[in-house]
Amino acid sequence: MENRWSDADAKSAIQRHAEQGIGEDLALRVYTTQLIGGDKRLVLHGGGNTSVKTTLRDTFGDDRSVICVKGSGWDMAHIEAPGLPAMHLAPLRRLRDLEALSDEDMVNAQRTNLLDSRSPNPSVETLLHAFLPHKFIDHSHAVALLSLTDQPDGLDMCREVYGDRVAFIPYIPPGFALAKQAAEIYEKTPQVEGLVLIKHGLFSLGETARIAYDRMIDLVSLAEAHIARGRKRVFVSATPADFATPVEAVAPIIRGALSILDADGAHKRWVLDFRTGPKVRAFVDGKDIERYAQSGVATPDHVIRTKGKPLLIRAAGGGSLDSFAETVRQAVSRYVEAYHAYFTANNARQATPKIELDPMPRVVLVPGLGLFAAGKSANEAAVVGDIAECLIETVTGAEAIGRFESISESDLFDMEYWSLEQAKLGKGKEPPLARQVTLVTGGGGAIGGAVARVFAQAGSAVAVCDLDGAAAKAVADDIGGAALAVTCDVTDPVSIRSTFDAACRRFGGVDIVVSNAGAAWPGAMADMTDELFRKSFEINFFSHHTVAQNAVRIMRAQGTGGALLFNVSKQAVSPGKDFGAYGCPKAALLFLSRQYALEHGADGIRVNAVNADRIRSGLLNGDMIATRSKARGLSEDDYMSGNLLGREVMAEDVAQAFLHQALALKTTGDVTTVDGGNIAAVLR
Numbered sequence: 001m002e003n004r005w006s007d008a009d010a011k012s013a014i015q016r017h018a019e020q021g022i023g024e025d026l027a028l029r030v031y032t033t034q035l036i037g038g039d040k041r042l043v044l045h046g047g048g049n050t051s052v053k054t055t056l057r058d059t060f061g062d063d064r065s066v067i068c069v070k071g072s073g074w075d076m077a078h079i080e081a082p083g084l085p086a087m088h089l090a091p092l093r094r095l096r097d098l099e100a101l102s103d104e105d106m107v108n109a110q111r112t113n114l115l116d117s118r119s120p121n122p123s124v125e126t127l128l129h130a131f132l133p134h135k136f137i138d139h140s141h142a143v144a145l146l147s148l149t150d151q152p153d154g155l156d157m158c159r160e161v162y163g164d165r166v167a168f169i170p171y172i173p174p175g176f177a178l179a180k181q182a183a184e185i186y187e188k189t190p191q192v193e194g195l196v197l198i199k200h201g202l203f204s205l206g207e208t209a210r211i212a213y214d215r216m217i218d219l220v221s222l223a224e225a226h227i228a229r230g231r232k233r234v235f236v237s238a239t240p241a242d243f244a245t246p247v248e249a250v251a252p253i254i255r256g257a258l259s260i261l262d263a264d265g266a267h268k269r270w271v272l273d274f275r276t277g278p279k280v281r282a283f284v285d286g287k288d289i290e291r292y293a294q295s296g297v298a299t300p301d302h303v304i305r306t307k308g309k310p311l312l313i314r315a316a317g318g319g320s321l322d323s324f325a326e327t328v329r330q331a332v333s334r335y336v337e338a339y340h341a342y343f344t345a346n347n348a349r350q351a352t353p354k355i356e357l358d359p360m361p362r363v364v365l366v367p368g369l370g371l372f373a374a375g376k377s378a379n380e381a382a383v384v385g386d387i388a389e390c391l392i393e394t395v396t397g398a399e400a401i402g403r404f405e406s407i408s409e410s411d412l413f414d415m416e417y418w419s420l421e422q423a424k425l426g427k428g429k430e431p432p433l434a435r436q437v438t439l440v441t442g443g444g445g446a447i448g449g450a451v452a453r454v455f456a457q458a459g460s461a462v463a464v465c466d467l468d469g470a471a472a473k474a475v476a477d478d479i480g481g482a483a484l485a486v487t488c489d490v491t492d493p494v495s496i497r498s499t500f501d502a503a504c505r506r507f508g509g510v511d512i513v514v515s516n517a518g519a520a521w522p523g524a525m526a527d528m529t530d531e532l533f534r535k536s537f538e539i540n541f542f543s544h545h546t547v548a549q550n551a552v553r554i555m556r557a558q559g560t561g562g563a564l565l566f567n568v569s570k571q572a573v574s575p576g577k578d579f580g581a582y583g584c585p586k587a588a589l590l591f592l593s594r595q596y597a598l599e600h601g602a603d604g605i606r607v608n609a610v611n612a613d614r615i616r617s618g619l620l621n622g623d624m625i626a627t628r629s630k631a632r633g634l635s636e637d638d639y640m641s642g643n644l645l646g647r648e649v650m651a652e653d654v655a656q657a658f659l660h661q662a663l664a665l666k667t668t669g670d671v672t673t674v675d676g677g678n679i680a681a682v683l684r
């Protein structure tokens, strides 16, 4: 494991913090915390924590001894000084005299000793840091260390590798009892460089940031070297052949089976993140997968992200999709039953009964293919995917030198249902389109781009599709991790199919389709070439039909309904002079939307349309606005706001109308007018 300490970087961290009035201790604490957080083999997504004991000046100008510990909700990779809240050290240390301390009282003691009341909750491992004497303490959940300790004889293996360089702490759930016991064990051998917490992780100790960091890297490197020496061919493969059904066909079926139907008829779906590669395949294809994949988590706090066990789907690829779907449904229902049983059995021994969490797996393993991670958003699914890959690394290492074994089921339950762990996930209300995937065509343009942004803001993952790939990418980049850019020619059925495939591979499926791409060519009907008229029908009518067919195909595979939304434009109801090439297919499109509404209500697919007019876009660009306003003797502003309300209609307004339709669970066959008021185009 590479030691990434750099004197120059450390110096510049000190300088950068000095400019903000922050001292050297905290500056270096931020620096090495980021170094550790930046390596996925050490910690993942909010896991691990660090601390420094230093002095800070309080409101009275007095220097006070404090401990700064990573705050909950901060990721070590991106931590800054406010992510390391300071607490008065002496009263925290005094807590050690107590026999017992409830979780609530522990959190309260930590909060009441904060110097800044606005700070996040300090880590649940704060007291462990406070009870040890070292100035700098680093804590990781390093993969190699976990491979060593997640064993039936993990303690012996660690002893063999580390000798007396570290002290060993048996598995105890994080909290006051662990902090007390760790301090007691440490004090028997105060010369150690670190503490190995069996089946949990590693603490490295030092008087300087450099020493604690060096020790972390050295100790993890020893574990890596040990595993490398022992490496045999780990997994004997039981599935030599690739799974013959492609990911894009498998994903919507899995996604549908994991969805939970609410009492009010809403589907609680999951966004999927597919992972594969040589390491993942060796793991999922292994003959003993039932044993090693079902034996628990790599480190306890992963349970809140991945549940204790993944779902394993044993199926032959290449068969009919219907029979595969049946296999998946049965596997999910067995998983859910087992989860209920696990909850009931473990809840029985709780002093205060717990409320059962949703029983759905977060990781789905398909031998011959790879793994699907599930989350409420694309970002959450990616976090679950990273943790699943970390488990695979850990198990691969553990099986190379012995046999993977996690904490017991009851310890796992206590961690999963520990209020302080659940607090990490946040209790905030989900955004309205959480768990959904939207595909928008013409997504690089004004209206499509606004739809993509508004839907992403509402919590949806978004596939931004456009003939102009660079324009799609610009919108997707602007949105960030929850967006995928796809180059798509909607007049080519093959291109549409591959666009839907790409969305299914990336997010697991599609729930909302905004069929928006279009193009207009002006000209009087009598003089129009047949070629142009047919070309306009290709893009403004037939393409929408092909998009709709693909949407229905995916939505039926998921079995969770969906929304099919069309941009029909004002031309669908009120013709514009010399705009027949655009209006005729749009009028047919309005009918098409009603036809789909009629035929797919029973599938739970809602089909609606937005009738918008006079929006600045590729269809109504600056030149056209200039020409038309001039022809009518109006200023450009007056032309654009020439409607009953006298207000220009923006692409954002159209996007909001589509959002409303996406959320209206009991509306289908509707047309929403967004034109500022135009009596000639009022629907009747």
Ligand SMILES: [Zn+2]
Residues within 6 Å of the ligand: 048, 125, 139, 140, 141, 200, 201
């Ligand atoms: Zn930990």
